[in-house]
Amino acid sequence: MAKRTIVPFGPQHPVLPEPIHLDLVLEDETVVEAIPSIGYIHRGLEKLCEIKDFEQMVYVVERICGICSFGHGWGACASMEGALGVEVPERAEYLRTILHELGRVHSHLLWLGLMADGFGFESLFNHCWRIRETVLDLFEKNTGGRVVFSICKPGGMRKDISNENLQEMVRILNGLKAEIKEITDVFIEDSSVKNRMTGVGVLTKEEAMELCAVGPTVRGSGVRQDIRLTGDHGVYKELGFEPCVEEAGDCMARTVVRIREIFQSIELIEKAVEMIPDGPVDVKVPKKVDGEFAIRLEQPRGEAFYYAKGQGTKFLKRMRVRTPTNINIPALVKMLAGADLADVPILVLTIDPCISCTER
Amino acid sequence: MSAAYVTKSPWVVHYDGSSCNGCDIEVLACLTPMYDVERFGIINCGNPKHADVFLVTGSVNEQNKGIVKQIYEQMPEPKVVVAVGICACSGGIFKDCYNVMGGVDQVIPVDAYVPGCAARPEAIIDAVVKGLGVLQAKRDAMVKAVDAPAEEVAEAAAEEVATEEKKAGAVPPIFTMAEIKVNTMDFLKK
Numbered sequence: 014m015a016k017r018t019i020v021p022f023g024p025q026h027p028v029l030p031e032p033i034h035l036d037l038v039l040e041d042e043t044v045v046e047a048i049p050s051i052g053y054i055h056r057g058l059e060k061l062c063e064i065k066d067f068e069q070m071v072y073v074v075e076r077i078c079g080i081c082s083f084g085h086g087w088g089a090c091a092s093m094e095g096a097l098g099v100e101v102p103e104r105a106e107y108l109r110t111i112l113h114e115l116g117r118v119h120s121h122l123l124w125l126g127l128m129a130d131g132f133g134f135e136s137l138f139n140h141c142w143r144i145r146e147t148v149l150d151l152f153e154k155n156t157g158g159r160v161v162f163s164i165c166k167p168g169g170m171r172k173d174i175s176n177e178n179l180q181e182m183v184r185i186l187n188g189l190k191a192e193i194k195e196i197t198d199v200f201i202e203d204s205s206v207k208n209r210m211t212g213v214g215v216l217t218k219e220e221a222m223e224l225c226a227v228g229p230t231v232r233g234s235g236v237r238q239d240i241r242l243t244g245d246h247g248v249y250k251e252l253g254f255e256p257c258v259e260e261a262g263d264c265m266a267r268t269v270v271r272i273r274e275i276f277q278s279i280e281l282i283e284k285a286v287e288m289i290p291d292g293p294v295d296v297k298v299p300k301k302v303d304g305e306f307a308i309r310l311e312q313p314r315g316e317a318f319y320y321a322k323g324q325g326t327k328f329l330k331r332m333r334v335r336t337p338t339n340i341n342i343p344a345l346v347k348m349l350a351g352a353d354l355a356d357v358p359i360l361v362l363t364i365d366p367c368i369s370c371t372e373r
Numbered sequence: 374m375s376a377a378y379v380t381k382s383p384w385v386v387h388y389d390g391s392s393c394n395g396c397d398i399e400v401l402a403c404l405t406p407m408y409d410v411e412r413f414g415i416i417n418c419g420n421p422k423h424a425d426v427f428l429v430t431g432s433v434n435e436q437n438k439g440i441v442k443q444i445y446e447q448m449p450e451p452k453v454v455v456a457v458g459i460c461a462c463s464g465g466i467f468k469d470c471y472n473v474m475g476g477v478d479q480v481i482p483v484d485a486y487v488p489g490c491a492a493r494p495e496a497i498i499d500a501v502v503k504g505l506g507v508l509q510a511k512r513d514a515m516v517k518a519v520d521a522p523a524e525e526v527a528e529a530a531a532e533e534v535a536t537e538e539k540k541a542g543a544v545p546p547i548f549t550m551a552e553i554k555v556n557t558m559d560f561l562k563k
């Protein structure tokens with residue numbers, strides 16, 4: 014048996030914008046086992062519900078993660094609305110769906126850039142982030158923030174987005190399609206990119222289901238799983254949503270899933286803008302929460318779970334969030350076993366890790 | 374502005390304390406074509422030994438304070454620290470969380486603070502430019518120290534060592550385990 018060495022990976026590492034630590038047990042150049050350890054970003058924000066009332070809690074939950082912050086805000090509001098027993102107006106549901114999908118476009122472009130950086134393709138990274146800035150401009154124009162928006166509140170939306178602005182959004186996104194296609198084709202067709210990603214980190218359908226992977230990680234392994242299909246949040250049923258699934262289960266398949274989702278999200282936004290009804294965007298909510306409610310949401314990284322329990326005052330008794338990266342870590346450990354040391358960075362990136370979500 | 378006199382390209386190293394990612398992606402956005410600080414010679418180098426400016430996002434906690442300190446200590450003098458986002462300044466919205474000790478200045482000296490949640494790229498660039506002024510001042514001070522008579526410098530150095538030792542208490546180990554980890558990673562990256 015070859016000699017075993019342990020190589021530490023992280024927490025400060027050039028390909029990781031966030032700290033995660035892995036102990037890689039190596040035999041020559043091959044990873045035999047990866048032992049993750051987390052806890053560098055834990056803040057303990059769920060406990061803040063004891064000193065912040067439920068409306069303030071939305072701001073806190075939004076700041077679980079700056080990349081999918083809209084989704085977190087929505088999840089928190091939706092769980093509280095359930096506990097309060099209020100229905101949000103239809104227009105607000107549509108607006109939330111539109112902004113959530115816009116967030117997905119921004120998140121996936123960001124990830125494509127990080128992935129390109131992970132295998133050393135600097136110019137591709139810069140191009141992905143250049144295009145992403147246009148999406149951020151749309152966010153800034155319509156919500157006022159670039160990464161943290163705080164536009165959701167329990168009971169609806171803090172402000173309406175005019176139909177003209179929505180149409181402009183669609184126009185700009187449609188204009189962006191050609192540019193996005195130009196760079197995503199590099200991921201799919203460039204031979205050096207293909208060499209790095211095809212056949213690397215294969216996760217079979219059975220493994221993916223057994224390890225309960227979620228989001229693009231499980232869809233890249235040929236499982237048709239997407240919380241948007243359940244239709245208990247947003248207006249995805251009305252929009253006729255069908256998830257993007259790829260069969261191969263390797264890094265390439267997961268990348269292709271995300272690339273297809275970018276275009277799909279743009280289409281969903283377009284459809285939603287066509288169908289959006291007029292009307293109010295918020296309803297009055299009671300000042301005190303009683304009851305409890307749980308909701309699942311499809312974030313760009315996969316299924317997230319939100320739970321709120323009231324206690325008859327304006328403070329929640331418990332706020333619980335379960336996030337996708339946490340659930341994908343077993344799948345990551347599985348992919349890392351047997352991989353080359355040189356492939357470790359792209360394998361870590363392939364699940365689209367969001368450590369601040371994981372640890373909260 | 375004194376920053377104009379900085380003759381070498383300032384390189385930055387970025388570490389995420391316990392931020393929510395919002396500020397991290399804004400730091401990265403500074404490096405990409407829209408804001409493009411690379412035109413000023415600023416690049417993100419990933420290796421603390423090559424860096425002049427240390428950008429920290431997020432607050433510190435028991436688990437990561439050692440790492441923040443280590444990265445700071447590995448950077449060569451002169452160096453400046455920029456705390457990005459209200460979390461890094463004071464703990465921000467998470468100030469009352471049980472696992473948040475507060476701003477980065479609890480652990481290492483900070484030269485420039487960037488407010489905002491999330492900090493805007495313009496503000497980050499502004500802070501780095503301010504930091505460059507501080508960097509130049511520190512460099513000037515170092516040059517002065519080198520020009521000073523040799524005995525004076527030796528005395529000052531001896532004093533510094535003495536206070537350091539007093540602070541550390543016992544004889545410090547040559548490398549801590551975590552330092553070895555970071556060193557290995559630097560090696561791997563090359």
Ligand code: SF4
Binds near residue numbers: 430
């Ligand atoms: S300042 Fe705001 S955006 Fe920045 S890390 Fe803290 S919570 Fe996130």
